[in-house]
Amino acid sequence: MTVSELLDGSPIALGNAVRSGAVSAVEIARATIERITSRDGNLHAFLSTSEAIVDDARVLDERRTRGETLGALAGVPIALKDALATRHAPTTAGSKILEGYVPPYDATVVQRLRAADALFPGKTNMDEFAMGSSTENSAYGPCKNPWDATRTPGGSSGGSAAAVASRMTPAALGSDTGGSIRQPASFTGVVGVKPTYGRVSRYGLVAFASSLDQIGPLASDVRGAARVLDVIAGHDARDATSSRARSADPMTFEASCDREVRGLRIGVPDEYFQGVAPEVDTSVRAALAALETSGCTIERVSLPHTTYAIATYYVIATAEASSNLARYDGVRFGHRAEARDLASLYGKTRDAGFGREVKRRILLGTFVLSAGYYDAYYVKAQKVRILVARDFERTFGAGVDAIACPTSATAAFALGEKTSDPLAMYQSDACTLPASLAGLPAISVPCGPTPSGLPVGLQLIGRRDDEATLFALAAACERTYPPRPAPFGNRA
């Protein structure tokens, strides 16, 4: 395979080619920089890039020449959402308040990818502090969808999704608090995985809502996403919520892609199809029919508290955000406004440093935690969250192996379409929020496109710690709908 074919294909083939010496890591690094240079001008998927990957690649090639066996992601360029701390490289979280911030440490996921010999060509665009569903809330300008540059790539991990869709990199990391990996994966036609809460260490992830945040991979194919998750998953003493649980099956996530799906029971909840665009409905139901042909049983189920997920999420996530973002005070790092006294320093720094959506969420979160409203809003939402989680427990307890539904009710919407209506933007997360509230794993895998060619995602939601079943089903879906690079990237 040529370097270009390797960059268009799976991270697995690329990593194997570098490990075997069929291609040098330096060739991959140089070609990646060329692609970003030629393709990202209009997309704005990257907030910063690093040409140091050529030096890192040269070290990999030298190690291989000396006879060393390279890691599972040898020479695979992986784009990192700019919410992940990278030692000696800027980390802005899409916010002016972190402009110029250079962390003194690497996030655990970055350390693990580095240990697996991955390359890091740059940091990707995102909604400020991951607060958004379109990457239009980035303080550095919006990212565009490689399939149609008048549309959003989704968000908040829109830059990571666009980087993979346009094959600037075959894989990326994102973070998902209420759908921020899955919805952009759906909008751009790539695979996106939100692991079980606790599966991946959050150490070094800029915090948004700590009971919901989870890091996960986006990739050009299912197996590639599985290999990246194999590398980054696992307990980390530096994250107190990091899980020690192993998958019920000791096989790797990558190996689980080959698992037989015949006989698996897939629940299809009516609630997730209400208000879904007809072309998305058609595409998702065709994918379900394909899984049925593969031997799965498709059955209707009901998750009755789904309708309350948006309100529940926006109370809990904003409450946690208002607390997490209290650290941005202009004293220890980040932007600092000029002020004569400490109170003014805090107020002016935060007013100048935060964008409108972040202020909106800090205000809502502070409001629902404030005296007189705490029980009515915050405590109430926590209780409804339990009901949302119990819906899933009841369904899985009845023997359903996975739940299937659209990742998003629509294909990618137009830039600017929802920016003036925060509630309309929040409602675009309706299909992804419930699994986040319940802490469950979920994957978005491409199914058939809309008649106009826009990508559509099938969402698969699994039992806690059972990503393996989701990878098996997603791989089965992918056999019907093979990966398609975005034409925008190919034209560039």
Add this chain to the structure above:
Amino acid sequence: MKATRETVLHVAALASLSLDDDEVTALATDLAAIVQYVEQLSAVDTEGLARGPITPTASLRPDEPQPGLTHDDALAQAPRAVDGGFAVPPFASALERS
């Protein structure tokens, strides 16, 4: 409950956010709509439910010293550092006023 300009000003003060007049007006409109939307939760029967984490209990690591940031690393990103510490403007006057 209706969120007003006064609500926004009160909550902004709690959150250490200085907002200009235009922002207060716009955010009051947004906050009122969002609060009205989340009030649908009041209709859900949650009788007898205890609030609690839905995710597994956090585990703490052993309380043993580990390498951390060096003093220089910790100060390296400070917008203003003086004599090995983070520099802040005077705050005594603000305390006296409060």
